[in-house]
Amino acid sequence: xxxxxxxxSDEMADVVDTAGASVVRVEARRRLPASGIVMAxxxxxxxxxxxxxxxxxxDVGLPGGxxxxxxxxGRDATTDLAVLRAEAGGLTPAAWxxxxxxxxxxLALALGRPGRTVQATLxxxxxxxxxxxxxxxxxxxxxxxxxxxxxxxxSGGPLVGAGGAVxxxxxxxxxxxxxVAVPVATLRGVAESLLAxxxxxxxxxxxxxxxxxxxxxxxxxxxQETGLLIVSVEPDSPADKGGLTLGDxxxxxxxxxxxxxxxxxxxxxxxxxxxxxxxxxxRGGQVQEAQVVIxxxx
Amino acid sequence: MASGVLLQxxxxxxxxxxxxxRSLVQVHNGRRGSGAGTIWHPxxxxxxxxxxxxxxSLLEVTLPDGRTAPARVIAYDEARDLAALNVDxxxxxxxxxxxxxxxxxxxxxxxxxxPWGVPGAVTGGVVIGVGSQLxxxxxxxxxxxxxxxxxxxxxSGGPLVDVSGRLxxVNTMITGPDVGFAVPVHVVKAFLREAFRV
Numbered sequence: 001x002x003x004x005x006x007x008x009s010d011e012m013a014d015v016v017d018t019a020g021a022s023v024v025r026v027e028a029r030r031r032l033p034a035s036g037i038v039m040a041x042x043x044x045x046x047x048x049x050x051x052x053x054x055x056x057x058x059d060v061g062l063p064g065g066x067x068x069x070x071x072x073x074g075r076d077a078t079t080d081l082a083v084l085r086a087e088a089g090g091l092t093p094a095a096w097x098x099x100x101x102x103x104x105x106x107l108a109l110a111l112g113r114p115g116r117t118v119q120a121t122l123x124x125x126x127x128x129x130x131x132x133x134x135x136x137x138x139x140x141x142x143x144x145x146x147x148x149x150x151x152x153x154x155s156g157g158p159l160v161g162a163g164g165a166v167x168x169x170x171x172x173x174x175x176x177x178x179x180v181a182v183p184v185a186t187l188r189g190v191a192e193s194l195l196a197x198x199x200x201x202x203x204x205x206x207x208x209x210x211x212x213x214x215x216x217x218x219x220x221x222x223x224q225e226t227g228l229l230i231v232s233v234e235p236d237s238p239a240d241k242g243g244l245t246l247g248d249x250x251x252x253x254x255x256x257x258x259x260x261x262x263x264x265x266x267x268x269x270x271x272x273x274x275x276x277x278x279x280x281x282x283r284g285g286q287v288q289e290a291q292v293v294i295x296x297x298x
Numbered sequence: 299m300a301s302g303v304l305l306q307x308x309x310x311x312x313x314x315x316x317x318x319x320r321s322l323v324q325v326h327n328g329r330r331g332s333g334a335g336t337i338w339h340p341x342x343x344x345x346x347x348x349x350x351x352x353x354x355s356l357l358e359v360t361l362p363d364g365r366t367a368p369a370r371v372i373a374y375d376e377a378r379d380l381a382a383l384n385v386d387x388x389x390x391x392x393x394x395x396x397x398x399x400x401x402x403x404x405x406x407x408x409x410x411x412x413p414w415g416v417p418g419a420v421t422g423g424v425v426i427g428v429g430s431q432l433x434x435x436x437x438x439x440x441x442x443x444x445x446x447x448x449x450x451x452x453x454s455g456g457p458l459v460d461v462s463g464r465l466x467x468v469n470t471m472i473t474g475p476d477v478g479f480a481v482p483v484h485v486v487k488a489f490l491r492e493a494f495r496v
Contacts, residue, residue, distance in 0.1 A: 003310070004303055004306045004307045004310055005307055005310040005311060005314070005406065005461045006461045006462065008307065008406065008461075009404075009405045009406035009460070009461045010405075012404040012405065012406065012424065013402035013403065013404040013405045014404075015404060016402065016403045016404035017402065017404075020403075032433050109404060109424075111403075114433055115427070115429070115431050115432070115433075116429075116431070117403070117427060117429065118403055118427075119403050119426045119427035119444070120403040120404040120424060120425070120426060120427075120446075121423075121424060121426055121446040121476075122404070122423060122424040122446060149426075149446045149476040149477060151426055151433070151444070151446070151477065152433040152434055153433055
């Protein structure tokens with residue numbers, strides 16, 4: 001076993017070279033271009049939603065050097081993902097990594113193509129965790145944080161593991177100041193939904209709400225200390241039609257306790273659109289039941 | 299773990315650093331702290347940044363063996379941010395020049411210098427990219443090597459080396475705590491060729 005350092009360095013450069021064949025330049029904003037990942041040979045590109053600032057005149061720079069025009073298929077700002085269709089064929093789709101074998105301390109490379117050539121930074125997997133929600137309410141299947149440097153224009157590019165396969169999509173906008181990636185499962189799920197429907201379906205109640213402490217007696221009765229105080233109701237929204245009003249405190253939806261905003265968002269996935277669910281509220285110090293039909297978020 | 303790859307890696311990293319440190323000098327310009335320099339020729343030719351030479355004609359360098367000697371600025375190019383110094387010393391150890399044109403993104407490199415005055419310190423990372431059209435950079439007529447490592451004031455003028463300890467660039471500037479830029483070794487060669495017509 002000799003020249004470990006040289007072999008390591010050569011293999012990292014090889015990984016960048018190979019994985020870089022699926023990394024494109026995305027020109028959809030006025031300042032510096034960003035990056036994207038080839039999902040399908042016929043021009044399907046996934047990138048970060050926040051780098052797609054215009055919906056027309058989008059250009060994609062291919063690894064071979066050619067630039068082609070692209071259309072926005074759809075975007076999901078909550079997970080910061082967007083899908084483009086570039087007028088190109090014969091592209092090299094990314095290889096997706098098996099996330100189950102990934103461990104804290106493993107090496108990872110961030111790739112980008114803000115210019116003509118592929119660029120790379122190196123880091124280690126800093127933290128792996130369970131499902132989490134972005135500030136915008138998007139559900140990410142697991143937490144994947146690294147210490148790779150997000151060089152300007154790297155958003156939308158891949159985080160690549162030691163095996164050369166894509167672990168996720170890097171975005172500097174998901175959690176400012178921390179390098180987090182959208183892992184493969186969420187990346188592919190959202191991209192497939194955008195390809196099929198042009199959007200990601202999410203449930204909609206039509207209320208503005210904030211966490212509030214429950215009166216002591218109610219808290220004891222329900223076994224929870226907080227609920228969501230309704231501070232606004234959209235006219236003709238599911239909440240309005242279901243009879244919810246300002247000042248009600250939502251404590252459960254479909255039988256599941258609602259203590260914080262996350263609890264509510266977790267129950268408003270695309271699968272519940274169009275279904276009727278019971279809502280438990282506290283009104284005038286009394287626990288009451290109402291019924292709402294969840295709509296699709298506009 | 300049993301194979302000891304990490305231990306081997308550590309030993310090889312330390313070997314490369316120890317070898318390159320022999321060709322690293324400190325350059326004192328009489329102002330804030332000190333910059334770094336790289337021994338280019340055994341007969342006292344040292345390369346550093348123009349901004350380290352700071353428009354002075356006479357500087358002082360501390361050689362790797364601890365000797366301090368006066369250094370004369372014999373060539374200076376602000377556009378490339380390079381300067382050549384002559385020290386009255388001989389049989390100095392040089393760093394073998396590498397090939398920056400063959401550098402690939404993802405390759406391991408190390409920068410040596412005296413960050414915040416800490417002598418002979420090293421920082422390691424990978425090549426981000428090489429070229430003249432990199433984001434964040436002032437327009438210059440030559441190429442840069444962008445590297446993802448922790449360069450600091452005091453690394454300027456020091457060597458950027460590859461895994462074999464070959465000189466690929468001269469550390470020159472940073473655009474943030476994690477991104478540094480080096481002037482590629484072929485630009486240094488062109489500077490010396492033009493200055494001395496050799």
